[in-house]
Amino acid sequence: MSDEVYSQLMKELSEGKYVFTGELEPEKAGDVEEPIKAARELVGLVTACNVTDNPQSFAYVSSLAAAYKIQLETGMECIYQLRCADRNRSALLSDILGAGVLGLKNILALTGDHVALGDTPDAKPVYDLDSTTLIALIRRVVDEGKDLAGNEIHNPPKLHVGAAAAPGAAVLKAEIAKVKRKIKVGAEFIQTQVVYKTEVLDRFFKELGKVDVPILVGIFPAKTYAQADFFDKYVAGVDVPPDYLQHMKETKAIKDKEKRKEEVDRVNIEFFTEFLEHLKDTPAAGCHIMAVGYPRIIPALKKVME
Amino acid sequence: MIAQEQKPIEEILGYLEGKQKVVVMGCGGCATFYHTGDKKAVRDMGERLRKEGKEVTEIVLPLGISACEIDMSSKFLEKKRKAVENADALLMMSCGDGAQVIADYIEKRIGATVAVVPANDALGLVGGGPKKFKETCQMCGQCELGKTVGICPLTACGKGLMNGPCGGVREDGKCEVDPEKDCAWVKIYERMEKLGELDKFTEMRDPHAWSRAKRPRLFEIEEPVKPVSAILGSLPSYLTLFTGPKYEEEE
Numbered sequence: 131m132s133d134e135v136y137s138q139l140m141k142e143l144s145e146g147k148y149v150f151t152g153e154l155e156p157e158k159a160g161d162v163e164e165p166i167k168a169a170r171e172l173v174g175l176v177t178a179c180n181v182t183d184n185p186q187s188f189a190y191v192s193s194l195a196a197a198y199k200i201q202l203e204t205g206m207e208c209i210y211q212l213r214c215a216d217r218n219r220s221a222l223l224s225d226i227l228g229a230g231v232l233g234l235k236n237i238l239a240l241t242g243d244h245v246a247l248g249d250t251p252d253a254k255p256v257y258d259l260d261s262t263t264l265i266a267l268i269r270r271v272v273d274e275g276k277d278l279a280g281n282e283i284h285n286p287p288k289l290h291v292g293a294a295a296a297p298g299a300a301v302l303k304a305e306i307a308k309v310k311r312k313i314k315v316g317a318e319f320i321q322t323q324v325v326y327k328t329e330v331l332d333r334f335f336k337e338l339g340k341v342d343v344p345i346l347v348g349i350f351p352a353k354t355y356a357q358a359d360f361f362d363k364y365v366a367g368v369d370v371p372p373d374y375l376q377h378m379k380e381t382k383a384i385k386d387k388e389k390r391k392e393e394v395d396r397v398n399i400e401f402f403t404e405f406l407e408h409l410k411d412t413p414a415a416g417c418h419i420m421a422v423g424y425p426r427i428i429p430a431l432k433k434v435m436e
Numbered sequence: 437m438i439a440q441e442q443k444p445i446e447e448i449l450g451y452l453e454g455k456q457k458v459v460v461m462g463c464g465g466c467a468t469f470y471h472t473g474d475k476k477a478v479r480d481m482g483e484r485l486r487k488e489g490k491e492v493t494e495i496v497l498p499l500g501i502s503a504c505e506i507d508m509s510s511k512f513l514e515k516k517r518k519a520v521e522n523a524d525a526l527l528m529m530s531c532g533d534g535a536q537v538i539a540d541y542i543e544k545r546i547g548a549t550v551a552v553v554p555a556n557d558a559l560g561l562v563g564g565g566p567k568k569f570k571e572t573c574q575m576c577g578q579c580e581l582g583k584t585v586g587i588c589p590l591t592a593c594g595k596g597l598m599n600g601p602c603g604g605v606r607e608d609g610k611c612e613v614d615p616e617k618d619c620a621w622v623k624i625y626e627r628m629e630k631l632g633e634l635d636k637f638t639e640m641r642d643p644h645a646w647s648r649a650k651r652p653r654l655f656e657i658e659e660p661v662k663p664v665s666a667i668l669g670s671l672p673s674y675l676t677l678f679t680g681p682k683y684e685e686e687e
């Protein structure tokens with residue numbers, strides 16, 4: 131792997147700067163107005179934004195097209211998410227090359243939730259590659275100018291590749307071994323699944339030991355009680371602390387909309403100040419803030435880390 | 437074995453609409469184990485179709501004679517050659533393989549073209565029994581078991597990953613795709629751990645080579661088995677069945 135840096139994200143990470151990233155979700159629509167609007171609100175608050183690729187296997191605007199448009203129109207650097215669920219290795223290669231052509235610089239390589247769990251459950255699941263072999267493919271394209279079959283690629287793209295990790299994985303030792311495998315094949319940064327509990331994070335870092343790629347810890351300040359409750363109930367490996375959940379629940383009783391917003395912000399700032407203070411004592415290189423459509427909370431979070 | 441289930445009768449009747457003379461043929465192989473093509477299934481289907489006013493001819497294959505093994509199954513088909521030649525449809529109570537092997541024989545060797553209709557849905561290559569069966573191999577053509585301590589990553593993993601587990605493993609180590617099933621990659625990890633081979637786990641396994649699954653796959657063997665002598669030759673081994681320990685199915 132070369133030490134060359136192609137993106138702002140990798141530049142800041144390699145300089146040891148504490149990095150914040152955000153998240154943008156293309157929708158089931160014929161345009162990307164919403165994520166562009168959201169990106170504009172995040173400019174200046176985060177270094178780069180992930181653009182999700184059919185999260186939970188709901189089919190939306192292609193993350194490649196969306197990331198290109200967002201980057202072009204808002205200047206926000208994008209981390210293009212790419213899943214193995216819907217594309218075979220040829221289609222993945224085409225999209226990787228396409229990403230280079232469109233000026234994208236970062237890819238987050240994901241396996242992807244099973245298509246049967248999404249909104250088009252009769253679709254044929256692909257999984258020709260998995261997150262590990264997708265990372266290997268991207269590295270091979272960028273570093274060697276070759277695809278998996280060994281075919282030469284003329285003028286290969288300059289891209290960085292990241293991987294996901296699940297600190298709250300039920301079988302942590304298997305997850306740790308897999309994260310190490312992804313680092314071994316060339317992942318250059320890690321973004322974790324959402325974590326709410328500091329003990330979950332501590333156990334993850336302890337088990338992982340020292341690794342030489344930057345890790346951005348996923349956090350999700352919930353804008354509503356329903357969001358927090360969803361994570362707790364339906365997202366594998368994410369446990370929301372009962373106290374936080376309770377405080378969020380109590381905000382539902384506030385009739386006045388403005389007052390409720392204030393109280394939600396207060397609950398989040400209180401909870402995440404403590405969480406981020408704790409984060410300072412971990413090897414985390416930054417924070418991936420997944421709260422979509424909740425940019426007003428970010429300045430307060432960044433202040434904690436200053 | 438090929439696990440199978442009979443289709444809803446409405447679907448079958450739909451395919452047979454406008455077809456008056458129907459041959460119903462069973463299978464003495466897998467379809468007999470799944471009660472989807474044994475003697476009783478064929479008789480019941482015959483009766484049901486007669487109630488619909490159809491003229492039915494039944495062909496029952498005895499246990500051990502699979503529809504897909506044409507050398508043997510064709511002998512039973514030939515016995516009803518007249519009915520087959522005059523049939524409007526042949527309802528096959530086997531898997532799709534048996535159905536197509538028989539259809540092919542009828543077309544090429546009997547010289548008739550009959551609409552072949554499936555009575556069953558084939559659900560996969562499974563092992564186990566006598567009551568519970570599990571799909572463990574999808575006959576990919578390039579076996580990976582040597583890299584995964586004997587657990588098929590393509591079949592046992594809900595996503596067919598060569599480098600799992602995915603991020604979706606449930607609290608109790610069950611699979612993201614189906615809470616009833618174990619995560620194959622947790623099982624692979626645990627078995628590697630017991631074998632002291634965890635270094636293999638952190639190694640990347642190359643993507644599976646699908647080129648050996650180019651369909652349809654054709655084969656030829658040099659020396660065909662002679663069914664009758666194979667059966668006779670096996671008799672002494674069958675006798676040991678009565679002397680060995682008894683298998684108990686796990687609950």
Ligand code: SF4
Binds near residue numbers: 576
């Ligand atoms: S890898 Fe799996 S599907 Fe392929 S032959 Fe082996 S057991 Fe069967």
Ligand code: SF4
Binds near residue numbers: 612618620622
């Ligand atoms: S949970 Fe395990 S078995 Fe299920 S899809 Fe993920 S890796 Fe495969």
